[in-house]
Amino acid sequence: METTVAPVIEIKNLTKRYSESGPIVIDSLNLTIQPGEFVAIVGASGCGKSTLLNILSGLEKPSSGSVELNAKASLMFQESALLPWLTAGKNIELALKLSGYPPENRRARAQELLELVHLSHAYNQRPHELSGGMRQRVAIARAIAQDRKILLMDEPFSALDAITRDLLHDELIRIWEETGLAVLFVTHNVREAVRLGQRVILMSSKPGKIIRQWKIDFAQPRRIDSNDVAHFASAITDQLRQEIIRHA
Amino acid sequence: MPNFEYIPDDQIKEARQKQLESLSAGLDNLESDSGSKTSVSKRALKAIAPLAAVVIVLAIWQLLVILKWQPTWVLPSPAMVVDSLVQQYNQGLLVPSAINSLRRGVQGFAISLLIATPIGIALGLNANLRAIARPIITGLQQLPSVAWVPAAIIWFGLSDATIFAVILLGAVPSIANGLISGIDQIPPIYLRAGKVLGARGLTSITHIVVPAAWPGYLAGLEQGWAFAWRSLMAAELIAIAPSLGPGLGQMLDTGRQLGDMSLVLGAIVTIMVVGVLVERLVFSPIRQNTLRNRGLLHAR
Numbered sequence A: 001m002e003t004t005v006a007p008v009i010e011i012k013n014l015t016k017r018y019s020e021s022g023p024i025v026i027d028s029l030n031l032t033i034q035p036g037e038f039v040a041i042v043g044a045s046g047c048g049k050s051t052l053l054n055i056l057s058g059l060e061k062p063s064s065g066s067v068e069l070n071a072k073a074s075l076m077f078q079e080s081a082l083l084p085w086l087t088a089g090k091n092i093e094l095a096l097k098l099s100g101y102p103p104e105n106r107r108a109r110a111q112e113l114l115e116l117v118h119l120s121h122a123y124n125q126r127p128h129e130l131s132g133g134m135r136q137r138v139a140i141a142r143a144i145a146q147d148r149k150i151l152l153m154d155e156p157f158s159a160l161d162a163i164t165r166d167l168l169h170d171e172l173i174r175i176w177e178e179t180g181l182a183v184l185f186v187t188h189n190v191r192e193a194v195r196l197g198q199r200v201i202l203m204s205s206k207p208g209k210i211i212r213q214w215k216i217d218f219a220q221p222r223r224i225d226s227n228d229v230a231h232f233a234s235a236i237t238d239q240l241r242q243e244i245i246r247h248a
Numbered sequence B: 001m002p003n004f005e006y007i008p009d010d011q012i013k014e015a016r017q018k019q020l021e022s023l024s025a026g027l028d029n030l031e032s033d034s035g036s037k038t039s040v041s042k043r044a045l046k047a048i049a050p051l052a053a054v055v056i057v058l059a060i061w062q063l064l065v066i067l068k069w070q071p072t073w074v075l076p077s078p079a080m081v082v083d084s085l086v087q088q089y090n091q092g093l094l095v096p097s098a099i100n101s102l103r104r105g106v107q108g109f110a111i112s113l114l115i116a117t118p119i120g121i122a123l124g125l126n127a128n129l130r131a132i133a134r135p136i137i138t139g140l141q142q143l144p145s146v147a148w149v150p151a152a153i154i155w156f157g158l159s160d161a162t163i164f165a166v167i168l169l170g171a172v173p174s175i176a177n178g179l180i181s182g183i184d185q186i187p188p189i190y191l192r193a194g195k196v197l198g199a200r201g202l203t204s205i206t207h208i209v210v211p212a213a214w215p216g217y218l219a220g221l222e223q224g225w226a227f228a229w230r231s232l233m234a235a236e237l238i239a240i241a242p243s244l245g246p247g248l249g250q251m252l253d254t255g256r257q258l259g260d261m262s263l264v265l266g267a268i269v270t271i272m273v274v275g276v277l278v279e280r281l282v283f284s285p286i287r288q289n290t291l292r293n294r295g296l297l298h299a300r
């Protein structure tokens, strides 16, 4: 059954160094992601998580190995990266424009996307007038505007307070269920990874490799303070600590 | 036996959805700032302050005249200056002079803008080009553009071209340098965001680079205008010919030739007023608007 569906992302033996003589940042990494799958990647700071997403989004080139995406990906950053000279609505319209959406429908589509993230009133607001959580929701809407099958998220909620982050977890899962996107979500927060992912991948540092994966199979909506999440999170945290101790 | 109430799945989902929406709305209202407004008295003070400055200068001036600090052919009274401006107006000279100067200034500035913008973008984006060309631009910027007037007269004769050449040499380096600094100061995240959104080449320049560099570019434009206006006055003062028509610089020179201090001061005041009006009516609103839109206004 599983083999009949082509994966959206297939990474084989990916190796990355930023310069010829520089350290290996990512070392022969293999990873396959299925359509509509939600995969969370955890790892210590500096282990190459951002590098991996940048390669997948085309911002960086692999040094060797192959990266195959059967659809284009959109990428969301830790800071919202909304363009401050445009309103929330116009930020989304720019994404629509640059991905070739017909001009006459852009405004209506942007409004629809704002409704998707529960911000229908925010069309004319400037990024600086929005709270951090609202900015990240607009950024989600802008990423979805690009109409891609893959959403890459690089610690998108780590600058937010716990209450807002909790809410955005719920929102993100709802949007993922509604859109059927494949999501690759990078975080250094183990509980967040377990709260969100169907699969949690632990990366080692220096060089970055996948050391272990966990299948998280209990149903959404999960709560970040539930026993199930805590149970998985403590197992993963133990491994992560061992990995960090290895570098002491 | 406990009593289970049957709730259909989609109803649970709907309820969850509703709750999520209210939670969102609640947080949004708690977190976002409701927009601080400057008080009426503060705004009134801001509007009155420049007028107060004018009144103070006039009062001191008038006082010096009353005290007979200097004879009136050296320091005429404000009323005499106004009188000579009225005279110029009645002779049909004041308005055409001001308009003609302003036209040359605006045209020269517009040409400068068209030349400086591609230069600024090219040098802002290409480090090699910049290493070669920036010293030239900075050198030009250091040189007062009046120094070009004799050369321009030899090259172009006594024509508008001479005056435009001098304006260009004053304004182009400022505008280009402003744009280059603006590009240098673009937070890298915006360029990355642009790439991720699919902006490449010209789309990236028009949709990301220029708007992101706009604050620096605008500062360059303001400085460029100030240089253009100064260069224009210097050029008009030196290059005088019937073919060039009237101008504020020429008016200044007429005053000098007649030994008419009221006229000289009248021309100076007019040059200043035109400069201030352009700043107040054109650049200042654009700058305020930019700062407000980008949320940079509260800080000051």
Ligand SMILES: Nc1ncnc2c1ncn2[C@@H]1O[C@H](COP(=O)(O)OP(=O)(O)O)[C@@H](O)[C@H]1O
Pocket: A018, A025, A043, A044, A045, A046, A047, A048, A049, A050, A051, A052
């Ligand atoms: N543009 C770059 N040039 C050189 N080294 C880089 C660059 N970006 C990241 N690195 C290095 O690669 C390693 C992994 O970085 P990164 O992918 O940002 O890690 P993470 O996102 O997991 O914190 C770090 O050691 C970092 O210093």
Ligand SMILES: [Mg+2]
Pocket: A049, A050, A051, A154
């Ligand atoms: Mg990172």
